[in-house]
């Protein structure tokens with residue numbers, strides 16, 4: 206299945222009309238540290254979060270949600286909490302007593318040690334029964350306590366049976382979540398939120414569109430939570446998140462969102478707010494932009510999907526034009542490329558990153574334009590406009606000009622400081638186009654969610670790291686002090702290194 210060719214038109218009505226869109230973030234504290242966790246939740250609530258998700262690894266942490274709730278209430282804050290549960294269904298059942306929503310992962314409701322060699326070796330009916338049996342206690346508990354369930358499927362954490370049947374694909378993600386939706390429906394449990402996340406923007410977009418179509422087909426309507434996993438930090442993280450979440454919001458999909466960044470979670474909130482402000486289903490949204498198509502003769506470029514900038518020379522751009530240059534409005538023609546020009550009215554750069562990313566993603570995915578040209582009066586320099594254009598094309602998988610970093614946002618499970626480690630790794634390895642390097646905080650979820658990274662740097666214990674080549678561990682439990690050198694050595698040994706320009 207090619208991602209782009211299977212993107213289909215969606216029906217906005219299919220996802221439940223005009224729900225307000227709520228913003229989530231997640232704590233990074235130790236959940237047993239009641240006061241630190243409560244303080245972070247309060248900070249996020251004050252910044253504009255509507256829900257906060259809390260790492261809930263075991264029964265003790267599930268029970269401590271009660272103390273955290275009472276601590277935040279004492280301080281005058283009443284914000285719903287989402288318990289983030291993996292692996293142990295019993296933890297979800299305890300958390301359901303204290304949290305307003307419990308996030309579960311379908312892959313954890315089945316014995317995943319069964320290895321299937323082909324689709325003829327498993328029995329769907331038996332597995333459905335096993336899932337239903339394991340899920341029922343949670344459905345009963347959540348019904349009794351009025352707790353919602355978020356069924357969260359991540360690309361990279363599908364069960365062995367789903368993987369064997371559909372591969373690690375967006376279709377597999379949809380089929381996996383639909384099994385749970387059907388079981389909930391059969392048992393008259395409808396307090397659900399559905400989420401399909403991936404670190405690959407196109408997979409994430411495609412999975413959500415397929416899901417909406419599937420729900421529509423079945424006559425179901427459930428809220429959808431959007432997020433791009435392991436988006437990383439800085440502009441890269443913002444561009445990845447904006448491309449995936451913004452594209453879907455602009456098409457009427459999404460009821461709750463989380464922008465996950467490898468930064469202090471408080472920094473996620475303004476990005477999410479901008480996405481909701483400009484692309485959410487709201488009355489009175491302000492989004493002024495001039496879009497026009499200009500045609501340039503092909504001979505001007507020696508790359509596909511060229512980047513054009515206005516006024517000023519940028520060594521990153523493929524063409525720099527003067528504002529007073531007139532271009533003939535040629536008809537579409539094999540000799541001309543259709544370059545889409547998006548003109549903003551001199552908006553701040555932190556806003557341009559979000560809006561230009563979403564608008565360009567819509568153009569590139571829906572209209573299949575041949576080149577991009579972003580203009581923002583004199584506020585953004587030609588170099589920054591060209592860099593932004595190239596970065597957007599990179600997250601859409603259309604033009605690869607630098608290393609891609611897949612980095613988790615960290616949470617209470619993290620055993621290394623992912624923010625610092627990512628910064629150091631980026632400093633030394635950003636110049637390797639085509640290479641994907643994952644930096645993950647824990648060995649529990651990290652390896653599964655590294656997606657298709659070529660190399661992985663995964664926390665394995667306090668200050669310790671496992672280094673991967675693909676899915677294979679090459680260096681186990683090495684000290685953080687020497688881990689980056691070992692990673693670079695491994696990249697060199699495999700012939701993937703080039704010297705910095």
Ligand code: SF4
Nearest residue numbers: 613616619646647650
């Ligand atoms: Fe938390 Fe581990 Fe996921 Fe990072 S990879 S966000 S540390 S669960």
